[in-house]
Amino acid sequence: MCGIVGYIGSGNAEKIVIEGLKKLEYRGYDSSGIAMNFDGKLVVEKRKGRITNLEEALEKASYDFGNCHLAIGHTRWATHGAPSDVNAHPHFSMDHRIAIVHNGIVENYLEIKDRLIKEHGIKFVSETDSEVVAQLLSVYYKGDLEEAMFRAIAEMRGAYSICAIAADEPDRIVATRKDAPLLAGIGNGCNFLASDIPALLKHSREFYLIENGEVVVLTRNDIKIYNSEHQPVTRDVFHVSWDADSAEKEGYDHFMIKEIHEQPKGLTETLERRLGADGTVKLDGIHLTKEDIEGFDRVYIVACGTAYHAGLIGKYAIEKFAKIPVEVDVASEFRYRDPFVDSRTLFIAISQSGETLDTLAALREAKSKGARIMSVVNVVGSSVARESDDVFYTWAGPEIAVASTKAYTTQLMCMYLIALYMGRVKGVLEKAYHDRIVEELRAIPAKLEKLLEGEQVIKNLAKELYRIEHVFFIGRGTDSAVALEGSLKLKEISYINSFAIAAGELKHGTIALIEKDTLVVALSTQDRLFEKMLSNIQEVKARGAFVIGVAKEGNAAIEEQASRTIYIPECMDEVTPLLTVVPLQILAYYIAKERGCDIDKPKNLAKSVTVE
Ligand code: AGP
Numbered sequence: 001m002c003g004i005v006g007y008i009g010s011g012n013a014e015k016i017v018i019e020g021l022k023k024l025e026y027r028g029y030d031s032s033g034i035a036m037n038f039d040g041k042l043v044v045e046k047r048k049g050r051i052t053n054l055e056e057a058l059e060k061a062s063y064d065f066g067n068c069h070l071a072i073g074h075t076r077w078a079t080h081g082a083p084s085d086v087n088a089h090p091h092f093s094m095d096h097r098i099a100i101v102h103n104g105i106v107e108n109y110l111e112i113k114d115r116l117i118k119e120h121g122i123k124f125v126s127e128t129d130s131e132v133v134a135q136l137l138s139v140y141y142k143g144d145l146e147e148a149m150f151r152a153i154a155e156m157r158g159a160y161s162i163c164a165i166a167a168d169e170p171d172r173i174v175a176t177r178k179d180a181p182l183l184a185g186i187g188n189g190c191n192f193l194a195s196d197i198p199a200l201l202k203h204s205r206e207f208y209l210i211e212n213g214e215v216v217v218l219t220r221n222d223i224k225i226y227n228s229e230h231q232p233v234t235r236d237v238f239h240v241s242w243d244a245d246s247a248e249k250e251g252y253d254h255f256m257i258k259e260i261h262e263q264p265k266g267l268t269e270t271l272e273r274r275l276g277a278d279g280t281v282k283l284d285g286i287h288l289t290k291e292d293i294e295g296f297d298r299v300y301i302v303a304c305g306t307a308y309h310a311g312l313i314g315k316y317a318i319e320k321f322a323k324i325p326v327e328v329d330v331a332s333e334f335r336y337r338d339p340f341v342d343s344r345t346l347f348i349a350i351s352q353s354g355e356t357l358d359t360l361a362a363l364r365e366a367k368s369k370g371a372r373i374m375s376v377v378n379v380v381g382s383s384v385a386r387e388s389d390d391v392f393y394t395w396a397g398p399e400i401a402v403a404s405t406k407a408y409t410t411q412l413m414c415m416y417l418i419a420l421y422m423g424r425v426k427g428v429l430e431k432a433y434h435d436r437i438v439e440e441l442r443a444i445p446a447k448l449e450k451l452l453e454g455e456q457v458i459k460n461l462a463k464e465l466y467r468i469e470h471v472f473f474i475g476r477g478t479d480s481a482v483a484l485e486g487s488l489k490l491k492e493i494s495y496i497n498s499f500a501i502a503a504g505e506l507k508h509g510t511i512a513l514i515e516k517d518t519l520v521v522a523l524s525t526q527d528r529l530f531e532k533m534l535s536n537i538q539e540v541k542a543r544g545a546f547v548i549g550v551a552k553e554g555n556a557a558i559e560e561q562a563s564r565t566i567y568i569p570e571c572m573d574e575v576t577p578l579l580t581v582v583p584l585q586i587l588a589y590y591i592a593k594e595r596g597c598d599i600d601k602p603k604n605l606a607k608s609v610t611v612e
Contacts, residue, residue, distance in 0.1 A: 002089070002103040003027055003075040004182070005199045006163045006173045009190020009220050013071035014058065020192075020199035021051055021073045026248050027196070028398025029075035030083035030381065035090035035099035035165060037070040038063070042099050042167040046088035051075070069220075070170055072163045072193070074101035077398055080109075081127030082381035091131040093138030094122055098145070100137065100164045102130035103195050104180035107158035107273065112136060133162055141166065145174045149215050150230055153178070161210075163193050173218040177210050184208040184216050184223050186237065191218045197240055198247040207238045254599045256401035256493070260585050261452055263406045264445035267578070269395035270410040271441055274417055279438045281421040286374065286390040290425050296346045299326040300371070302334045302362045303350040304609065306404040306488060307411060310376075311350050312481035313577045314415030320574065321416075321423035321437070331358035332612075334365070341369040348418070349375040352399055352407035353608035354382025361612075363387055376414045378407050392418060401600045402607050403493050405585050408485060409448075412578055416441060440575045447569040451582050454567075458583055461548065461564055462590030468519045471498040472540075473584075474506060475523030476532060482577050483523050486584030493602050494592035503536040516544030521584070524551045524558055525568060525576040537561040548587075550580060 003024030007016045017034055032054045033046025045061065047053040074089035081087040090099040106112070109129035116122040122135045136155065140148040145166045153162075159179035165172075175182060175193050185192030185200040185207055193216070194200045197207070210216050213228035225233050242251060252258035274282050299318055301311035308330050315326040324346075329339070331349075335358070341347065347366035351359045354377040363384060367373050375388040378396050385391045394410035420437060423429030471490060473483035480502040487500035501510050503522070514520070520540045524533035530551070537547050538561055549562030552570050559565050568579040592599050 002077050003029065004101050004103055004161060004163055004193065004195040006072040006193035008070045008173055008218050009187060010069055011190060012065050013068045014065045017071045017073035018055065020194060021075050023198045024075050024196055025051065026400060028077055028400065030078050031076045031088035032074060033088045033090050034071055034073040036068045037165055037170045038068050040167055040170055042096055044090050044092055044099055046085060046090065048083050048085050048088060070165060072101050072165055072173060078380035079105055080129045087126045087128050089130060091126065091134040093134045095138060097167045098134055098138050098141060098164060100134045100162055102133050102160055102162050104160035105129060105158045106132055106156050106160060112155060137164055145169050146215065146217050149174045149176055161195055171219055174215065176215045178212050182210045184210060184218060186223065190220055191223055193218060198244055201244050201247055205240045207240060208235045209238050256403050256405060256599050257589050259399055259401055259406045263409050264448045266396040266406045266410045267413055268445045270413045275438065279435055281417050283392060283417065283421050286392055288390065293422050293425050295344055296324055297344045299324050299346045299348060300366065301326060301328045301348045301350065302331050302359065304331050304356050304358050306408045306485060307350040307352060309481060309485040310408055310411035310415060313412050313478055316478050317415050317419035321419040321429050322426055323428045331362040335362045341366050341371045343370040345371040347371040347373050349384050350411055351384045352378045352404055354379045354384040355608045355610050357610050357612055360384055376411055402602055402605045403489055409578055409581065437574060440572045444575060444578045447571060447579060448582060450569055451579060455586055458566065458586045459590045462587055462594055465519060466591045466594035469496060471496055471519045471521065473498065473500040473521045474503040474536060476503050476529040477526040478577050479523035479525055479580065482580045485581055486521060489585055489588035490591065492605060493588055493599050494595050494597055503533060506536060506539065511539065514540050514543040514545050518545045520545045521548045522562065523580055524549055525580050526573050528573065530555060534561050550583060
């Protein structure tokens with residue numbers, strides 16, 4: 001998500017804000033900018049790319065920074081509009097009398113934008129939803145920025161934290177938030193705003209946490225907070241004892257565990273905006289017509305690593321809901337096996353970073369043979385996104401840990417949505433069944449929250465097992481694909497030799513490796529395959545294995561067979577992967593932690609593999 005920093009005081013506002021933005025670089029961003037008030041003159045500088053690009057621009061412009069005591073800054077993680085100078089924040093109102101920075105998404109920005117163009121002749125310059133905020137404020141501005149803010153937020157829907165400054169008000173910053181973080185830092189003769197604590201730790205450890213719907217007005221010596229009725233509210237001071245490093249992880253020990261816990265939010269963001277009021281799926285960014293979809297005689301899903309594992313679930317979903325044959329391939333193989341691809345092929349690339357070279361090369365190969373290119377990507381404006389005909393973004397937010405977790409589950413969500421959409425458009429998916437699956441998907445974030453509350457059980461299991469050197473993950477149906485992901489999580493952060501195999505395959509050779517105390521994680525969440533899995537558990541137990549069974553709540557029969565059991569909340573077989581993977585992520589995390597591994601940056605690995 002984007003980062004916000006604001007300052008008002010007697011110091012050098014530009015220096016303090018840029019420093020604060022640099023403390024937020026870890027969150028991932030694609031552009032940055034700053035708005036400064038020089039005694040009534042508003043100036044905005046913003047640049048695509050790293051903050052150093054912005055600093056060079058500021059240096060070149062040689063402003064009199066000693067005379068600037070009010071500034072707001074921003075690091076952007078693009079959601080609407082590719083990364084560019086013009087789409088970067090801050091955004092100016094058309095008259096350049098107001099400047100804003102914004103974090104989040106204004107869902108009804110198009111209707112507001114249309115109204116401002118038609119009724120006020122506003123000329124927009126960017127592709128962003130955020131620019132609407134600046135223009136809307138300027139329309140309501142009659143010399144009182146605080147008043148204008150209340151009127152603007154009464155009209156906006158979505159998730160946002162906003163900071164605004166006005167040329168004619170060099171003595172204050174006005175800010176607000178709804179479902180996006182914002183806090184006010186208390187200084188001495190100065191005050192601060194930020195989206196995240198690390199930006200301000202150098203200057204203050206005393207904060208006011210701004211609540212949803214509240215407006216906060218900062219002057220040098222005062223911080224006023226108002227509720228949505230514009231009544232003043234009092235707020236306890238929140239004291240932060242974290243050091244800078246743990247503040248970046250918002251108190252978690254590693255980005256990975258933080259991102260595991262961010263999955264319910266990521267899934268909600270990825271799902272909810274794509275569902276109409278009647279539950280129909282709206283695929284923004286995907287321009288597939290009924291003719292297009294009926295014209296496909298095959299789908300290739302191509303990716304690497306975790307994204308490939310998401311593709312395997314995509315195969316189940318598309319074949320089950322859209323009745324189109326699907327081939328899933330690792331990108332590094334696809335591009336060298338002269339695949340059968342033509343204009344009747346839908347090629348789906350899945351990539352968190354959107355920069356994985358193998359996946360990009362496979363995409364180019366398919367494109368050269370006439371395939372329709374769709375991609376599921378987490379980074380807006382990345383290479384894979386730019387080279388696709390249709391892009392379906394996961395809205396997981398920046399994923400910092402090398403081991404992918406929230407990107408994987410949001411990729412699964414996207415695959416379900418694409419499959420449901422194609423099935424309905426093709427007319428091969430019964431509306432009642434479609435609606436049941438949509439309801440199941442909607443219920444996942446809350447079930448995931450419940451699952452995460454049971455983290456301690458898995459943590460204890462990790463303490464018991466962390467010395468293990470060989471682990472087998474087995475499963476049937478979609479569980480066999482989730483087993484691959486669970487195995488990859490464990491091996492890449494704990495360096496344990498782990499292996500995944502379809503449970504039905506065990507007897508064809510691999511079971512020779514099972515001996516006393518071999519750890520087997522048996523994923524048994526598919527009702528229709530549960531009895532089969534119990535037999536597989538018996539098979540490996542008979543050879544001395546220690547079995548962790550993973551099953552749906554209520555399937556207590558597994559406890560007679562397994563050495564330990566982890567339950568996931570009840571749900572339909574079709575959507576269990578969204579839940580089953582999470583205990584495996586947590587188990588891998590705590591085993592790696594017990595082993596003292598470098599969890600966020602495992603040896604030999606990179607977050608984005610941009611080489612062959
Ligand atoms: C996942 O935990 C790994 N870090 C790795 O397998 C990753 O999924 C793979 O490199 C693909 O990356 P991408 O999604 O950015 O294309």
